[in-house]
Amino acid sequence: MKPALSQFGVEMSRLSGVRAIMKDIIETLRAGAGQNFINLSAGNPVILPEVEQLWRDCTFDLLASPDYGDVVCRYGASQGYQPLVDAVVQDFNRRYGLRLTDRNVLITPGSQNLYFLAANAFGGYAANGDLRKIVLPLSPDYTGYGGVTLTPEALIAYKPELDIDEGSHRFKYRPDFSRLTINEHTGCVIFSRPCNPTGNVLTNDEVNKITTLAAAHDVPVLIDSAYAPPYPALNFTEMTPTFGENVLHCMSLSKAGLPGERIGIAIGDADIIGVLEAFQTNLCIHSPRYGQAIAARAIRSGALGEIAVNVIRPFYQQKIAVVEEALNQAMPSDLPWFLHRGEGAIFAWLWLNNLPVTDWEFYQQLKSVGVIVVPGSTFFPGLHDAWDHKQQCLRISLTGTDEELRTAMQRLAEVYVKTMKATQTR
């Protein structure tokens, strides 16, 4: 049967960004069963034994407590499970000297859901017909933003400035404030910090500039903190979360070991939270409560904050060091390759300047030597400018073993040199 789809139906039945690539990767792995692929495409965090144990302990505690029936056998408030909301309020007030109350917190079924609520509550067509833009101030950014709006023409991303260190083969994206436009036609602003895919951490100064531009027009700024402190604390460089009247601090517990439980947390102004809460009630009533109940325990006891800093962060920080060293050794110093500064998150981002083939073709060549990464062009949602750079990057997941990462970087370097030489001799 082929039911007729509405405009929204057409939009939402399309696989966007990395999900489309994942289909190809799953088919490749299936077709090559038995072939030993090094799969560095994953966005799934590694299951670390200490982290798994934490969630197991919290589950035991929940099972043994009189709260169990109330948690899983009852509907609850749309805003979230009250003990989790309270735990977040107390933890953030203590850590950051804030004066949050429970009206400042909303729990969603995963943070992807939160961006969907915000993108459609603040972005899209206003009652007067005005198109309110969803602004991504620094492209590339999280591929999932490409799928969150019911009004795709509302999504607009800005090309960055490139801060390049030729000698060390490193670079960093910076927002181009000469082009960034946030005005009365802006519905909301979204960026990830630390950034998936690049590992970039916008400086406090850059964040303040963006939030100040937005505040002048009462525009909410969603700071996607899926990798930020206090949990999972996947920042390898110093950073402090930013709060403010128009700032929504958006968290995810996925990289803190609970991707399957779907927990997103928004912290911000009570009016903004109220809008999103009502949207959530209409959409799905509330987030599942089992995950919220174990998260409340892990946050209240301080165990989550500690494991983030002592286990999760060092694990990935060591992995980025392995990738850096392997690339430094394997890649030729006379070719224009640049690794983005690894300031956080669980990925390395490699830019192969002047690459004579597209990132998609390069991805295929890497597959033929048993290595799977993600072609970078999927990480520029909303960026309509023609720009070669969009086809010159790769996202490498840090979820491999050290051995896998070294072997993969060695093979990548060989394919790269071969590709570059092939054009020189043409």
Ligand SMILES: Cc1ncc(COP(=O)(O)O)c(C=O)c1O
């Ligand atoms: C930057 C960023 N934001 C949001 C998400 C979505 O996370 P969640 O599992 O909370 O929906 C991800 C997932 O990888 C991410 O990398």
